[in-house]
Amino acid sequence: MSPEQPDALYTLLDQNGAARVTEPPTLSLIVPAYNEAEVLDELHRRLTAVIGGLGVTAEVIYVNDGSRDATLDILYRLRAADPRVAVLNLSRNFGKEIAMTAGLDHSRGEATVIIDADLQDPPELIPELMARWSQGYDVVYATRLSREGESVLKKLKFLSFIQPYHNISNHEYARILVKAY
Template identity: 40%
Template sequence: MLLSIVVPVYNEEDNIKKFYSSVKDVLATLPYEHEIIFVDDGSSDNSAVMLHHIAEEDASVRVYLLARNFGHQLALTCGLDHAKGDAIITMDGDMQHPPALIPELVRHWEEGYDVVRTIRDSTEDASWAKAFTSKYYYKLMNLMANVPIVEGGSDFRLMNRRALATLLKFREHGRFLRGIVGDLGFKQAEVHFVAPPRFAGKSKFSVRKMLHFALDGIAAFSNVPLRMSFYIGLLCGLLSLLMILHILFVHFFTDDAVSGWATLGVAIFFLGGVQLICIGIIGEYVGRVFEEVKHRPLYWVKDSFHFDAGDEKK
């Protein structure tokens, strides 16, 4: 039986050695062969060089270097595409997904679960703003999406071969793996944990990347924004009708009729703003359709390293 560990890496030169040694120590306690697949997502530091050295010294390590930065979800997808294990664990390389939990994930797999998800109850060094936005993002997702998204869900999970084979059939570009895995079905278990602080460095998830990630999740699993734009337009139409009735009443039944530049300006800006918002929502979905119909590859690999004893680079 083979256990695969899939790890996306982006500018993590300060964490790689610590992560690798910690994972190897844990895997040594398990009665399974293993492989560790690192996917470098276009790092600009020395991450790729360090991974190359690790692969030279350890035949169980495989490294894939993406040609540019494709993003966390696509880097994970690359690793999953190349994983050969009977069970596959995905985790981040910044030590916030504790390697010590791996045996517990494996235990649930041994008990017959197809997917073992981890739920992050809290993060020790998370700011109140990040904790607040994360909490209410998941609440918003569950209100809008057809698929239940577990609050605190993470990309630290185990899947067996059957679940992975199904996951790999999903090839959309705007990927939200937490939602896709939740939608797979199969027999699933949950493991809760508290995420420790990063071992070194800073999070590479900028506000812009987090916003794009959030939009991917909403657009991938919900058409509620499109329906909301229709309802908002309907509401604005009703408000406009009421405004017309008010203007007619003032004109015919009172002596207070005054040239309504202010009213006209407010109405134009209000309705114009609503129209632009609705067009933007529609444009977001149309843009995603445009990306999918081009059928471009999700990612492309610049180089890979897998050294068996005495073998050349593969």
């Protein structure tokens, strides 16, 4: 089986095309990506800078959600250049939630951060998220103070996910409010 032609829902391979086996890292970054070829190099540059400043071991799991542009080729190139990178390749576009779930299924870190590939949310917030996690919070998330330009449906979708989760879980939460970027 070649990495370009997965025969399963997804494949998780190291830079040599073999199953990835290393010690579990402190931090897993999960990055769902759909047709994000134009921003991946900049995203990875910024993620690398953030990881370098944290002083922890990390893995970056990019989840290609059936992209039709050069996203997968770029992810393979990033994986070849950076041993912290793993690539999950979904066999077709399943949507962001399935891509996030696939990444979570394969994350091995003590802490996991999910970040969109489109740079809508700045990777430079990750140290603040990790600081709150280090204080003992089970769940840390950031919320933009302003969600200008987003549809009412998208705002409701976010609220319909986060509020019920708060209500049914017994986790300690830290919420970080950030300005829109």
